[in-house]
Amino acid sequence: MKRLFTMVLPLLLTACGDASLGGNGNNPQVGSLPLSIIEPADNPSTNEKIALGRMLFWDPILSGNEDVACATCHHPNVGYGDNLDVSMGVGGLGLATERVSGALVLRNAPTIINTAYNGIDEDGNYDPSATVMFWDNRSVSLEAQALDPIRSLEEMRGEMFTEEEILPEVVFRLSQNSEYISMFTDAFGDSTINEERIGKAIAAFERSLIANNSPFDRYARGDNSALSQQQIQGLNAFIDAGCNACHSGPMFSDFQLHELPVDSNHKLVSEGISDNGVNNTFRTPSLRNVELTAPYMHNGTVKTLREAIVFYDDMANPGGDPDISQLDFEDVDAETIDAIEAFLRSLTDQDFDKSIPESVPSGLNPGGNI
Ligand code: HEC
Ligand code: HEC
Known part of the structure; x- marks a missing residue:
């Protein structure tokens, strides 16, 4: 090879x-x-899946109060991080160093550019379905990680929903939205919307952010x-x-x-x-x-x-x-x-996807209250 x-x-x-x-x-x-x-065997990337993942990444419909999206803290204008010492989630307003009054998150937001390669060793080997995520390696794989911020009180969930309630709520919201129904169908072959598919689509989008x-x-x-x-x-x-x-x-x-x-x-x-x-x-x-x-x-x-x-x-x-x-x-x-x-x-490569969607299927502000 x-x-x-x-x-x-x-x-x-x-x-x-x-x-x-x-x-x-x-x-x-x-x-x-x-x-x-390398893509996980059970989640090959397709253009349709990446397009869906990109919408989910930018759409605050994934957060309890519909005010925070993944892109709130992982924004292309600031290298897919947020340039804050520690992130600010639910209830916040503004982007990056302009952001005020959001719930404080424990840690600094790492970039998600190249997280597709997380776990790679010096010989270039890695298993994308077993790769470690977060500063303490507590989550394994981009697919599983993608659901964690939605459950997190400070990052996206807020006080309105419990940890058990929030993902069913998000699935319910997406299932009411005809644009999402058609995007899930294009990406997965049928109109089922569930947590696993949300994780898979977001992970496929993240794997497209390569530099x-x-x-x-x-x-x-x-x-x-x-x-x-x-x-x-x-x-x-x-x-x-x-x-x-x-x-x-x-x-x-x-x-x-x-x-x-x-x-x-x-x-x-x-x-x-x-x-x-x-x-x-x-x-x-x-x-x-x-x-x-x-x-x-x-x-x-x-x-x-x-x-x-x-x-x-x-x-x-x-x-x-x-x-x-x-x-x-x-x-x-x-x-x-x-x-x-x-x-x-010299480790900087600026040539990554910096595009910001003009709109997201929910009609909410792409990236949340930024
Ligand atoms: C023992 C392992 C180890 C060695 C050796 C080491 N680092 Fe680190 N480096 C780390 C860890 C772990 C962190 C994060 C620490 C934390 O946040 O608590 C870090 C953080 C950093 C950061 C900040 C990156 C970021 O995104 O926050 C830079 C830059 C860095 N190291 C450069 C260096 C340089 C230059 C050297 C050699 C002079 C070096 N490191 C040696 C383990 C190491
Ligand atoms: C409120 C800010 C915030 C939001 C919203 C947010 N993140 Fe993060 N993200 C962080 C912080 C902070 C960390 C580090 C947390 C830790 O290590 O405990 C992180 C870590 C990550 C990592 C791990 C990267 C690595 O190399 O370990 C990935 C991947 C990621 N986020 C993707 C997402 C996705 C996908 C979403 C939306 C579903 C999202 N984030 C929403 C702040 C945020």
Whole structure:
């Protein structure tokens, strides 16, 4: 079988004359994303299913008070995240940093671009029906994940419905809508509307949000001119330091949970909300399109990309993760930090679907009250 992705081999990294891998040669490699995605056997993508999923993603009919859509917090204008430290759901008004007075969500909204590849290992293998979702890996597969925000009190459900009531209510609403009935029929072959099909359609839409042709991808596939000298220097520094002990593979994530000494978010603390993840651990976030999704970390307490890099400089051993104590990143100079920042920006691919529907079948505002 033809390999559709490329790993950056140590030899490729000698472009700036630095062949040393800083003793981190045992860490997993990083590399380009595959050009195609793997779909679950029971949910092949079709144009009709993606079109339906896109409507469901934008339509606030999925929320209890019909005021919040998936796109409220995963909006293409802000890289399919929301640029807030932690998201604001039910009852809120406005988009991204303009958003006010919504219910506070525990965590920072990750981008959903490239979530089709979640779980991919350094050899390019992953099982789309078993792939982990969320900062604590608590949900498995895009299909299952898509129903979680609808059930969540703060994100979409609101006070009007219980967790048990909300999905039957959403199915009922969609079943009353002739446009949805015809879209479900086109997508699934008959007019049945149920929770499983909602999850499948949204997942198929999410799998269409791909950005796999960043300058770094082109470099890893052999175009030596795709990165600047500074970016190549940054890539080398990233590997020398051992960042790829965790930020590895084509998504720059091992999809494992780690403990890092991230500050508490004072906004949450003052509301009496605490979030310890799973024993203080959170999943290594992908660094794909990271430039677009500030602020950073599970609770958004790190404001800029530069701050996120400096965070690792001289990090006190949290007594948690051995990969952190092995980081070779103490007292790095400003030039190296600049180079790593330039390299992380080379992981940006702006060529993803940014289209916003003019209307959704419910007639409500696409994206909710934004
Ligand atoms: C109120 C804001 C908000 C809304 C609305 C929302 N999300 Fe999210 N989304 C988040 C936050 C915050 C997280 C991280 C939550 C966590 O890790 O516990 C997240 C995580 C995700 C992830 C996991 C990504 C990953 O790499 O692990 C996916 C996929 C996702 N959302 C899709 C959706 C879909 C589909 C909908 C609509 C059905 C939706 N979201 C509605 C805020 C929101
Ligand atoms: C031990 C594993 C590990 C190592 C080594 C590591 N990281 Fe991370 N990184 C993580 C985890 C886990 C998070 C999220 C932590 C949290 O939110 O609690 C993270 C977050 C980040 C973020 C923020 C991304 C976002 O979307 O919020 C950036 C940028 C980043 N790391 C860059 C680096 C760089 C640069 C290095 C090397 C100097 C590095 N990391 C080394 C595990 C690691």
